[in-house]
Amino acid sequence: MHDLRWIREAPDDFDAAMTRRGLASSSAQILDLDGRRRRAQTALQEMQARRNEASKAIGQKKRTGEPADELMAEVAELKEKMTAAEEEERSLGEELEALLAGLPNVLAPEVPDGPDESANETLRTWGEKRHYDFTPKEHFDLGEGLGGLDFEAAAKLSGSRFVVVKGQVARLHRALAQFMLDLHSQEHGYLEVQPPLLVRDQVLFGTGQLPKFGEDQFRTEEGFWLIPTAEVPLTNLVAEAILNESELPLRFTAHTPCFRSEAGAAGRDTRGMLRQHQFEKVELVSVTAPEHSEEEHQRMVACAEEVLKRLGLHYRVVVLASGDTGFTAHKTYDLEVWLPGQGAYREISSCSNTGAFQARRMRARFRQDGEKGTRFLHSLNGSGVAVGRALIAVLETYQQSDGSVEVPEVLRPYLGGQERIAPS
CATH class of the missing domain: 1.10.287.40 (Serine-tRNA synthetase, tRNA binding domain)
Known part of the structure; x- marks a missing residue:
């Protein structure tokens, strides 16, 4: 608002x-x-x-x-x-x-103008693209060869844009989520939360999904909405609240399933698990005073980057152009990981500063120390990171010529020391 x-x-x-x-x-x-x-x-x-x-x-x-x-x-x-x-x-x-x-947030002055993602600006890259002495495969071929991704079974159960993840690949997926939660909660100072996955209308309104983007959501017959991201319940933890300045910043993290209808994605990424109706993310949400929101934004991006660095994944950081910036965002940075099988960078995290836009919708305020009046909070959200896309990146980056996948060192403790996933 x-x-x-x-x-x-x-x-x-x-x-x-x-x-x-x-x-x-x-x-x-x-x-x-x-x-x-x-x-x-x-x-x-x-x-x-x-x-x-x-x-x-x-x-x-x-x-x-x-x-x-x-x-x-x-x-x-x-x-x-x-x-x-x-x-x-x-x-x-x-x-x-x-x-x-129904009107989107005002953009930061430094956001580049442009009609779509073609105008996004790359700020920096980390790591190097790996070179292979064979033609690298895409994640769906690797996952099927490992016996860990079953799209056919998912289609029988639920239709398109679903996957059944099994065996060693399911363990790797779980390890990624655990690693991210441990990093953000133990080292980055985010409070781990397990929020509800079903929310009311006003909760989606508060973070800007309603009324404009109702067709992108799944709704139950009882009137609840399945969350499209943990940003929705986490940010609304401060809805209708008046916080003291001394309580700020608040930082939350959660690992949840996410549900999206992908109403506008017909024909895009139909093969594989890049764009699913059901997927998992480790989300980061911060609530802070306006004077510190830009600093908090940079901190959040750095926390998401650390996930990719420790996984040894090559990526770049881009600032989104005006035509590619989301409805609620004042400014957004995307982390785009390199996928050798695709030969392309793909978004794996999107970190946005919404300013007071969501706080006005949620009526979320804070009181400065020693003052009677209140001001609107600033809220920020980001993926820390998308678990399914991290799995894709690990499978494609660490693939071997025989179809096996090396396990990144940082994940081995979560897999009992296992160093390699081989075809079953």
């Missing part, structure tokens, strides 16, 4: 911010609704004051035995007008809120 006061004071700046998002100017419509609602509020207050005054006069006349018919008729008329004004104010408020709720 946006600061309505800022839109009133700087409508041209707001329109320029929306133009960077590829949207038409909307401040005039917003200010029209806001002005009509405020006029309705003023009229309602004036009628309330007159009704109170007339009611007091009626009481005085009754005590003195004077007729009060005219005043009583006026009060009855005012009651009808007030009911209409209250309905008008409510309707205009709902229309204004719906309009604001």
Whole structure:
């Protein structure tokens, strides 16, 4: 959500911010609704004051035995007008809120302008691409050869964009998640959380998935939503809260299944497990004061990078262009891991600073030490990292000519010292 006061004071700046998002100017419509609602509020207050005054006069006349018919008729008329004004104010408020709720976050000035991912800017790379004396395979061929990825069985159970992970590959997948949780909770200072996987409407609204992206979610018949990412419940832990500045920053991590309909992904990444309806992530969420959110953003990216460094995976860090930045994000860095089988970089983590955008929707505030007033928090989220995509990267990076896969050293303690996964 946006600061309505800022839109009133700087409508041209707001329109320029929306133009960077590829949207038409909307401040005039917003200010029209806001002005009509405020006029309705003023009229309602004036009628309330007159009704109170007339009611007091009626009481005085009754005590003195004077007729009060005219005043009583006026009060009855005012009651009808007030009911209409209250309905008008409510309707205009709902229309204004719906309009604001459908507009994306304002981008940071340093976000590069561009229509899509082709305008993203690479900031740095880490490690080197591995060279093989054979043609490297893609993860689905490797996984099937290892007896660990079964797409056919998943299709029978659930349809497309699902996979059954089995045996040694399932153990490797579990080891990756455990390694990430241990790193973030024990070394990076994130509090490990096991949140609910089913949430209510207002929780998805708070983090920006609703109302605009309802078709991307899965909903139960009882009205709950399956979480698309642990960002949703973790960020909402501070919804409606007023925190003390001394409590900040709050840092949460969670390993959860995630569920997405992939409504807009028809024909993309249909083979393999790059884009699934059900997948797992280790998520990072931070809540902090505005003055520290940029610093916290850089810290979060570094925590996600450390996962890839310890796994020995070559990657690059890019800042997303305006046309590729998500709805709620003020600025986003993606970590893109190199997949030898694909011969391409693919996103494995996306770390976003949403500023106060989500906090306004959640009504999440904090009070500075020694002050009475409150301010909106800043929230950040990132993958630390996507477990399934990390599995893909490990399989492709550490593959051997005989179809086996070397286990990265950092994961061996989680696999009882196992150094290699061989075809069954």
